[in-house]
Structure formats: structure tokens, C-alpha cells
Amino acid sequence: MIFSKACEYGIRATVYIARQSLNQNRASLKDISREIDSPEAFTAKILQELVRHGIINSVKGATGGFEADVKKMRKIKLMDIVIAIDGDLSDKMCVLGLKKCSSIQPCPVHHKYKSIRKDFQKMLNTTSLSEMSSSLKDGLSWLKI
Amino acid sequence: MIFSKACEYGIRATVYIARQSLNQNRASLKDISREIDSPEAFTAKILQELVRHGIINSVKGATGGFEADVKKMRKIKLMDIVIAIDGDLSDKMCVLGLKKCSSIQPCPVHHKYKSIRKDFQKMLNTTSLSEMSSSLKDGLSWLKI
DNA sequence: TATAAATCAGATGTTTTTATCCGATTAATA
DNA sequence: TATTAATCGGATAAAAACATCTGATTTATA
Numbered sequence: 001m002i003f004s005k006a007c008e009y010g011i012r013a014t015v016y017i018a019r020q021s022l023n024q025n026r027a028s029l030k031d032i033s034r035e036i037d038s039p040e041a042f043t044a045k046i047l048q049e050l051v052r053h054g055i056i057n058s059v060k061g062a063t064g065g066f067e068a069d070v071k072k073m074r075k076i077k078l079m080d081i082v083i084a085i086d087g088d089l090s091d092k093m094c095v096l097g098l099k100k101c102s103s104i105q106p107c108p109v110h111h112k113y114k115s116i117r118k119d120f121q122k123m124l125n126t127t128s129l130s131e132m133s134s135s136l137k138d139g140l141s142w143l144k145i
Numbered sequence: 146m147i148f149s150k151a152c153e154y155g156i157r158a159t160v161y162i163a164r165q166s167l168n169q170n171r172a173s174l175k176d177i178s179r180e181i182d183s184p185e186a187f188t189a190k191i192l193q194e195l196v197r198h199g200i201i202n203s204v205k206g207a208t209g210g211f212e213a214d215v216k217k218m219r220k221i222k223l224m225d226i227v228i229a230i231d232g233d234l235s236d237k238m239c240v241l242g243l244k245k246c247s248s249i250q251p252c253p254v255h256h257k258y259k260s261i262r263k264d265f266q267k268m269l270n271t272t273s274l275s276e277m278s279s280s281l282k283d284g285l286s287w288l289k290i
Numbered sequence: 291t292a293t294a295a296a297t298c299a300g301a302t303g304t305t306t307t308t309a310t311c312c313g314a315t316t317a318a319t320a
Numbered sequence: 321t322a323t324t325a326a327t328c329g330g331a332t333a334a335a336a337a338c339a340t341c342t343g344a345t346t347t348a349t350a
Binding site for chain 2: 001002003005008009011012015078089092093095096097098099100101105106107108109110112113115116119120123127131132133135136140141142143144145
């Protein structure tokens with residue numbers, strides 16, 4: 001629904017990697033796809049994109065894998081992950097798919113949706129990788145099922 | 146983003162048809178796809194689905210076309226159109242795509258998204274075809290560009 | 291230095307969504 | 321009754337999203 005499957009996997013993978021990094025553990029592709037319940041090869045592609053965007057780091061070779069910089073986790077927001085995978089959302093924000101939907105040229109639900117969109121964007125812009133991975137570390141949230 | 150392209154076209158088409166029905170005009174497929182800027186043959190398929198769901202009516206033959214029952218417009222909600230085209234949303238409501246995301250087994254953004262999802266569903270359940278088509282009739286909203 | 295375990299990059303395959311085509315049917319009207 | 325302008329239904333095509341495969345490269349370690 002809201003995000004592409006790739007983006008869902010990307011967010012879940014990033015949170016899992018971050019959670020492992022809080023324990024100074026590197027996560028291998030195999031671990032990740034098992035723990036977030038995603039197809040391995042497809043997940044690999046998404047992880048590469050996240051590496052290119054600097055959201056996570058990869059280490060090649062035996063004992064390699066993926067890791068997240070603990071110092072950057074507070075700074076990285078859910079929005080950054082979404083943009084890395086699904087691209088800029090601003091075009092896609094009209095419920096009825098109009099390209100130039102705005103308060104000047106509103107679609108029939110623009111005014112009713114306005115505050116919801118605003119809340120949603122605020123959530124994406126303020127939710128950090130730090131808090132998502134901490135909730136997981138503390139057993140307060142899930143990444144599969 | 147939120148809805149499929151088919152669903153966006155379906156909503157826009159329904160609002161246009163309803164707006165014409167307020168003037169006792171039937172809308173032809175050609176008119177509809179021109180006025181909402183959608184591919185004609187694809188829109189035809191979507192209209193058939195909406196007819197099957199009783200959202201709109203179709204009239205065959207010359208002078209035929211599509212129309213909406215003015216008496217039912219207050220009763221028909223945006224949610225009815227969405228369900229007719231995209232099906233039940235309740236499965237697809239977790240931002241991270243978890244099947245059993247709930248307050249008991251929440252994904253890492255469940256609690257942050259909860260109120261937004263609620264507001265969104267409320268909007269779908271309370272916005273009527275009547276008000277969407279009226280805003281269009283009154284020149285207060287757009288269906289293309 | 292050979293092996294094993296990992297990521298990387300590009301090609302390929304599958305499924306779903308989006309879109310089109312065409313012949314059949316319906317109904318108004320000249 | 322013939323023509324014309326509409327919807328309907330099924331088949332097909334194209335594009336995008338989702339997913340896999342394979343060979344290359346990297347690096348720890350026996």
C-alpha cells in the first residue's frame with residue numbers, strides 16, 4: 001500500500017542492521033533476510049541502494065556484512081530511507097493522483113487530506129533510526145509476522 | 146502511492162459522473178476519460194467494476210453512458226469506491242508490511258502511525274460522493290492537471 | 291597460499307499492474 | 321429497418337514491480 005515492497009524491506013532491514021550494530025554485531029544478508037522475512041537476492045539489491053545512499057555500510061569478505069554507524073542513527077530519519085528506495089514523495093502526495101494538486105487547485109479531497117498528509121510527513125521526518133532500532137532492542141517491536 | 150492508478154481513476158471518474166448527474170446529464174466514456182485525463186479503454190474496465198459494485202449505473206446504446214443516483218450520493222463514501230477497486234485495506238495498513246502488526250505485536254513505527262491511520266480511515270469513511278461532486282460543481286475543486 | 295564466506299554488478303526471469311484491441315450487444319433515431 | 325453511438329466481455333500487449341541467477345571480487349583464516 002503506502003510504500004513499495006522494496007521500501008518496506010529496506011526499512012525493516014535497516015532497523016535490523018541498526019539493532020545489531022547497537023550490539024557491535026555485523027549482520028549478514030542471510031541473517032537479515034531470515035530475521036525480516038524477505039527474499040534474499042531481492043534484499044541484496046535494496047541493501048546496495050541503501051549503502052550507496054550512506055544509510056548503512058557494507059564490509060566485503062569473510063566476516064563481512066552490513067552495519068550502521070551508531071553515531072549517525074539519531075540523524076537518519078525514516079524519510080531518508082524512504083527517499084533512498086522510493087524516491088521523492090512530493091509528486092505522489094495527491095490521493096487522487098493529480099500532479100498539481102494544491103490549495104489553489106485542489107482535488108476534491110485535498111482539504112480533507114491536508115492535515116493527514118502533514119502528520120504523515122512529520123512522522124517520516126522526525127522518526128529516527130535510533131528510536132526504531134532501540135524499540136526493537138528493548139523487545140517493544142517486531143520486524144516480521 | 147496510497148492507491149493504485151486504477152483506484153485514482155475510479156474515484157475521479159465517479160466524482161465526474163456524479164457531478165454530471167447533478168445536472169441530469171449522462172457521461173459517456175469518452176467524456177469521462179477526457180475530463181479526468183485517463184486512458185479510455187482502461188477507464189472502461191474500471192467503470193464496469195464500479196457498476197458491478199452499484200456505485201454508478203450504466204446505460205447501453207446510443208445516448209447511453211454512465212450516471213450516478215443522486216439520492217444515493219450522500220450514502221456512498223470514498224471508502225466504498227476504494228474497496229470496489231483496491232479491495233479491503235485492512236491487511237495493507239502496516240507501513241512496514243507486517244501481516245499481524247497490532248498494539249500487541251507492533252512494528253517499529255506502529256505507535257507513531259496509529260493516529261494517522263485512524264484519521265485516514267475516518268476520512269475515507271465519512272467523505273461522501275455528494276460532497277466531492279458538489280465541490281466540483283461549485284468550481285471549488287479539480288479532477289485533472 | 292588455498293579455501294570459504296561474504297558483498298557486488300549485471301543479466302535474466304516472473305508476476306502484477308496498467309493499458310489496448312476487437313467483436314458482440316444494446317438502444318435511439320433517421 | 322439500417323445506421324450509429326454507446327457499453328460489455330474476453331483476449332492480448334506493454335510496462336513496472338518483484339525476484340532470481342551467476343560470475344566476479346574481496347577478505348579472514350586455516
